[in-house]
Amino acid sequence: MTSSAYTKVCSKPYDSSKPLVQxxxxxxxGSTGSRIHVYKFHNCYESPTLEHExxxxxxxxxxxxxxxxxxxxxSLDALLDIAVAEIPKELQSCTPLAVKATAGLRLLGEEQAxxxxxxxxxxxxxxxxxPLQHRDGVIIMEGKDEGVYAWITTNYLLGNxxxxxxxxxxxxxxxxxxxxxxxxxxxxxxxTQIVFEPEFxxxxxxxxPGDHEYILTxxxxxxxxxxxxxxxxxxxxxxxxIHNHIHRSAYTExxxxxxxxxxxxxMSKEVDLHGAKVRMVGPTHASPLQCRAIAETILNKTAPxxxxxxxxxxxxxxxxxxxxxxxxxxxxxxxxxxxxxxxxVPTSFSLHELRYLTQQICSGQDAWDAFEAIPGAMKALSExxxxxxxxxxxxxxxxxxGYEFHLERGVKSVKKVNGNEVGWCLGAxxxxxxxxxxxxxxxxxx
Numbered sequence: 001m002t003s004s005a006y007t008k009v010c011s012k013p014y015d016s017s018k019p020l021v022q023x024x025x026x027x028x029x030g031s032t033g034s035r036i037h038v039y040k041f042h043n044c045y046e047s048p049t050l051e052h053e054x055x056x057x058x059x060x061x062x063x064x065x066x067x068x069x070x071x072x073x074x075s076l077d078a079l080l081d082i083a084v085a086e087i088p089k090e091l092q093s094c095t096p097l098a099v100k101a102t103a104g105l106r107l108l109g110e111e112q113a114x115x116x117x118x119x120x121x122x123x124x125x126x127x128x129x130x131p132l133q134h135r136d137g138v139i140i141m142e143g144k145d146e147g148v149y150a151w152i153t154t155n156y157l158l159g160n161x162x163x164x165x166x167x168x169x170x171x172x173x174x175x176x177x178x179x180x181x182x183x184x185x186x187x188x189x190x191x192t193q194i195v196f197e198p199e200f201x202x203x204x205x206x207x208x209p210g211d212h213e214y215i216l217t218x219x220x221x222x223x224x225x226x227x228x229x230x231x232x233x234x235x236x237x238x239x240x241x242i243h244n245h246i247h248r249s250a251y252t253e254x255x256x257x258x259x260x261x262x263x264x265x266x267m268s269k270e271v272d273l274h275g276a277k278v279r280m281v282g283p284t285h286a287s288p289l290q291c292r293a294i295a296e297t298i299l300n301k302t303a304p305x306x307x308x309x310x311x312x313x314x315x316x317x318x319x320x321x322x323x324x325x326x327x328x329x330x331x332x333x334x335x336x337x338x339x340x341x342x343x344x345v346p347t348s349f350s351l352h353e354l355r356y357l358t359q360q361i362c363s364g365q366d367a368w369d370a371f372e373a374i375p376g377a378m379k380a381l382s383e384x385x386x387x388x389x390x391x392x393x394x395x396x397x398x399x400x401x402g403y404e405f406h407l408e409r410g411v412k413s414v415k416k417v418n419g420n421e422v423g424w425c426l427g428a429x430x431x432x433x434x435x436x437x438x439x440x441x442x443x444x445x446x
Contacts, residue, residue, distance in 0.1 A: 005088040007051055010044035018043045021051075023087050024429040025097040025130055027079060031104030031189035031236065033059040036079035037425045038086050041433060048433050053420050056082050061189075062120070063104035066112050069119035076120060080128050096432040097130035100141040103190025103234055113140060133432060143229020145428070147193030148214050150184045151225065152427030154331050157417035158182060181223070182329035185399070186423070187336045189236040192398065194311075195227040198323040205322065208307055212316060226323075228315055233299075235335040238394045239387065241298040242291075243271045247278060261287035262294065262390035264364035269386050282386060288362040288393060295390075295397035312402040320403060330405075332413040333422055339391050340413050342380035343371055347414055351400055352407040358392040 005021050013020050021042055028035045035057040041048035058078055065072035076099070087095055099120055105113040121138040124130070132138065160179045183196030195214075198207050207213055207226060214225040232241075242262055250258045263269055263282035271278050303314035311317035340349070343357065360367055361381075371377035381388060399405050414422055 005091060007042035007044065009042050009049075009051070013043035014045050015043065018048075019091075019094075020044075021091070022048055022433055023091055023095040024432050025083050025087075025095060026425040026429045027076060027097070027099040028423070028425050029062045029076075029099055029101035029105065031061050031063060031102060031107070031234065033057050033061050034076060034079060035425075036082060037421060037429070038083050039426065039429050048430075050420065050426070053426075054082065054086050055421050061104045062101060062116050063108045063113075065116065066108055069115040070123075072116045073119040073123040076123075077127075080124070080130075083130065084128070092129040093131070095130050096133055097124065097128075097137065098133040098428065098432065099124075099138040100428060101139070102141060102146055103143070103188055103231060103237075105140050106143075106231065107190050107237075141424075141428075143191055143193060143231060144211075144214060144227050146191075146424045147184065147186065147195040147227045147229055148216065148225060149424035149427030150186050150193065150333065150422070151181075151195040151227075152216075152430070153424060154184050154417065154422055155181050156426065156430075157420055157422065158329070180325070180328050182331050183324060184331050184333065185336065185403075186333045187395070187398075188234045188334050190234040191229050191231045191237075192233045193227070193229045194317070194403065195225055196320075196324050197223055197225055198318055199325055199328075200318070200323050201325075202322070205318075207318060207323075208316060210307065210316065226318060228311075228317065230313065230315065233313075233398070235391055235394065238295070238298065238398075239390060242294055242390060242394065243278075243280070244273060245294055245298060246280070247271075247273055257281045259283050261290035262393060263386040264362055264389050266364060267386040282364070286359070286363045288359050288389065291362065291390065291393040292358075292397050292401075295394045296401045299397060299402045301401065311404070317403075320405060326409070330409070330411045331422070332411055333415075335391070336395060337413045337415050339384075339388065339395065341415070342374075343377055344374035345413070348410055348412050350408055350410050351396070351405055354392070354399075355396055355407065358389070358396055361392055362389040 007021055021040065024039045026037045035055065038054040039050060040052040042051050056079060058075065062072045062075070065075065084092070105116065117138050121132065124132060160181050181197045186193040200206065207224060212226055212228050214227045216223045216225055246260050247258060258278060258280045260280035261283055263280060265282045265284060265286055268279060268281040271280055299312040301312050305314055307316040309317065309319055345357065360370060368381055371381065400407060416422065420426065
């Protein structure tokens with residue numbers, strides 16, 4: 001018997017009808033890559049508590065195999081083989097697995113996306129012992145769920161819920177003291193999500209009803225959340241929109257280099273625009289201000305706002321200055337982290353400091369010497385190259401102009417909290433622990 005079937009926390013479960021240890025597998029099939037989370041829980045308390053997580057990722061994402069569903073399915077073998085090696089054999093047949101795709105497949109088209117999902121489901125059934133979540137084991141996840149699950153994960157890992165009550169179950173669960181919650185902002189390749197619990201400074205104000213409202217009963221309390229997934233405003237999609245805007249605005253003949261203010265001086269980038277290669281070059285002098293103006297333009301702040309107030313692109317959102325206390329934490333994930341951490345940015349920083357960093361990067365390679373003392377920074381800069389300037393400008397525009405944060409607002413950008421990966425995967429995994437049909441037989445576990 002593998003020692004992973006045991007826990008050092010206790011010798012028997014709190015509830016004798018449950019196994020001592022449970023595993024859950026969650027595959028995040030994102031737009032740029034796929035990632036597996038192998039979660040190990042123990043049942044020493046009233047509800048399962050996370051003990052350990054194994055994380056691994058591969059590139060490219062499933063959407064890269066648009067014309068080859070079978071290859072898309074086979075690409076996940078490397079991740080699922082890790083799960084087979086990690087989980088004790090006697091627990092594998094009762095370890096639930098879910099594969100949830102995000103914006104990459106949403107943008108691919110229904111027919112091609114479904115072919116990939118079907119191929120993935122078939123390969124799992126044929127090759128692996130893990131039971132799939134009924135009906136929605138291999139799916140394209142709705143953007144609203146992606147954001148809400150990330151909110152659950154973050155606030156759970158921060159200790160904003162009791163560690164003894166963590167399951168997403170209808171009804172009131174206990175009476176633990178309610179704490180303030182953190183807001184989450186996730187920037188993927190194809191979409192960006194925002195989720196927060198409004199706390200209006202004026203008691204008479206409240207969240208307007210609509211699809212953006214998410215009622216969640218969790219950890220003994222009912223939370224009314226604001227959530228929205230902005231499809232097409234992930235970082236890779238924003239790059240395309242900015243390049244297209246610059247190309248449309250450039251009155252040049254074909255085969256002539258296009259000046260792109262979102263590139264640092266004397267740097268160039270060959271861009272694919274609708275199948276045609278276009279060479280863009282940076283201006284003579286750094287132009288972060290002009291780049292940010294273009295980034296603000298694609299946010300479409302002037303779009304008609306049917307329900308006031310709007311964030312951007314005509315989407316309703318209560319003003320953060322009125323509905324989210326300045327003392328509550330703001331957590332930034334994914335590309336927000338990937339574009340700041342390699343440059344030596346600490347976990348906590350202000351948006352004013354983010355703007356200063358953007359100006360440094362957009363000044364060009366002569367100014368990049370400042371990053372030589374940071375291990376790995378120069379390598380990271382060379383890998384992303386000139387588009388690091390564009391990426392930071394879009395992040396600045398999204399947070400300050402799109403969501404209307406003050407420049408002095410402090411934020412936190414992390415990849416892990418207390419050793420565990422943040423994001424939506426843990427929040428989506430918790431309900432699987434209570435599903436029926438894949439319970440481990442107690443005599444097999446002990």
